[in-house]
Amino acid sequence: MAALTRADLEARDAQDPLAPFRERFDLPEGVIYLDGNSLGALPKATVERIHALVTREWGQDLIRSWNLHGWIDLPQRVGDKIARLIGAEPGEVIVCDSTSANLFKVLAAALRLCPGRHVILSDTGNFPTDLYMAQGLVDLLSHQYELRLVDERDVLDAIDEDVAVVMLTQVNYRTGYLHDMATITRAAHERGALVIWDLAHSAGALPVDLNGCHVDFAVGCGYKYLNGGPGAPAFVFVARRWQEQALSPLWGWMGHAEPFALELEYRPADGVRRMLCGTPPILSMAALEVGVDMLLEADIQAVRRKSVALGQLFIQLAEQELAPFGFELASPRDPERRGSQVSLRHPEGYPIVQALISRGIIGDFRAPDILRFGFAPLYVRYVDVWDTVAALRNIMETGAWDRPAFRVRGKVT
């Protein structure tokens, strides 16, 4: 492979300050895992933590664990930890429910803060569940509001005086396109709108500076780069300045000022705790805490540097080695505009991804033609990038992708 050799990349791995983190994940033998943008890998420490939680806390201390082991404080405690990864203050982030549900809460809250405006602005590259939740809220509110979708490159121009809320996912789940949070947020505020950022593909993958950008609301996902486990609870951010006014429409008892007073009337808790709704899933939340703790040990700037380096390396090698085979780069070439993944386009993307998976290289596919490769810097190595491109080349050269078995569609890829 041209001037660069695999040995060069082994040397880069040897010098990588983040390399020691890889040993702290329980990765399967012989697998290159490039799908941490969909489900993060298992931290070894999670195994012991969950076992202790189940056997000691639930099994032995039972109901008393809500106080004794701080279950009741878990949403706030893990929220405060996530806050440090996304440029928020303690008391501005809380963990609960799903990203979808949290988006519903802050969108309803934000719309009420912008009376007289009726447009929710988003882009066609947003993850569909965010759009669906907005559509559902619009429908529930008898179409007083309207969801307006534009191309992701046209968002800035589309913020007019009808826009109440600009609701975007910072990193496009298919292409990795990274929005300019600071510029868009500033423009929204100048034009009288509020912003909601979905950090699903950002938190734990790149430095986010919510308060530096004066973001109003944010939500995000626990099971991708935070390595919180399948379906880990999500988080929600409410900027301190909105906490008194912003009201979730999901008035659950955990968001009550005094949940255990068991009053008949709802009184919202102070601060971000009012975003809580029902009783939190403690097993899933405890697993998330382990993942977050590990990320807090890493320097997020170093995480980003390695993420960019892995992505640039992948693009360089892919263009060099895969040129004859009809791939196109679907992600921005400029790392300033790209999250922690690189996507390629190929009309036979689906069977090609399946062929890769059969060789133990796990990326994923998004219709109609996107091959996604996520680079989680805590456990992906430079040699993994080399080996992936080499495997892709071999699969294309030998036609190994062109088998009926690789064309069978599963429900999740």
Next chain:
Amino acid sequence: MAALTRADLEARDAQDPLAPFRERFDLPEGVIYLDGNSLGALPKATVERIHALVTREWGQDLIRSWNLHGWIDLPQRVGDKIARLIGAEPGEVIVCDSTSANLFKVLAAALRLCPGRHVILSDTGNFPTDLYMAQGLVDLLSHQYELRLVDERDVLDAIDEDVAVVMLTQVNYRTGYLHDMATITRAAHERGALVIWDLAHSAGALPVDLNGCHVDFAVGCGYKYLNGGPGAPAFVFVARRWQEQALSPLWGWMGHAEPFALELEYRPADGVRRMLCGTPPILSMAALEVGVDMLLEADIQAVRRKSVALGQLFIQLAEQELAPFGFELASPRDPERRGSQVSLRHPEGYPIVQALISRGIIGDFRAPDILRFGFAPLYVRYVDVWDTVAALRNIMETGAWDRPAFRVRGKVT
């Protein structure tokens, strides 16, 4: 203790057909656990299941587990199992989110099915989060609707032509009062209203016959008598006849007709699956499945018989032994009108419960004066009831409850 002796109760335990289930729970030594109505005990099988889920499914098979290990079907699969416990058909129940969130979904759906009516009827004994969720929805919908609360004994009379939805928890969380689901549901339908039943304290504790009673919607909790673990996901029931019309307002991607088509427009899934919202918390849901599986092995009629017998025994012994100490029965004496708990009232209830807990007998307290004792028939023995009453008598006789340490209020009791 009068004619009845502890040995008599040992004999009853020896003959109890449900007694073998107790060995399948990992209960702490020397503890009598009468709080399974708040957090069910740990099934031993859960420990191994969660360990395998974490290490093998998440750790080794990673993203592939959504198909390989059926994670994607878990909400429906566990829902179908719960259906068998509550008189529902396969495809009428699904597991997701919290009881609170699920109540919001079906309440919004039900209100749309009753145009021209504006009252949500509930009772003052309902668990507060249900009332709060209704208040939040009313508030979101600009007070087009009104939540009307009556005493639990006055529900039948209060169903008039303004009532759109009767929304009740079948078993009162404080007193154990058991509503007559069949009669109330019939009356509601005769008067043109729909019903939503919250089965938080019913599912797994007594036979529920949703379809036999022609119930429209129901929700329930996974972490009480289903032994699903702290904050286990909840379930939601939508009667088959409403499934095409009933729409959750939380349009998450998991409730989309084709979640992985990732379309820009929401199209609700057929059937109860449209009640799904975000990505489900797999760890917590897998733990719930183990608890449900065990209940399915038990005969729910036998569960109810033992539950009633434990309750009647407790009332009998309490009246016999505790008469001089100022306790009052807070639960219905008639077992037909009582769930699987017995509550007493005492002005010093809080320190008395703390004194009991210090002796390893775990009940709980609900302000202002309720001592709750939950009888989960899979692991509570007849001798446990004897020992509890004996301990209560001793605590009262010796004044052992009257210590400053027992008056310190924790956040969860």
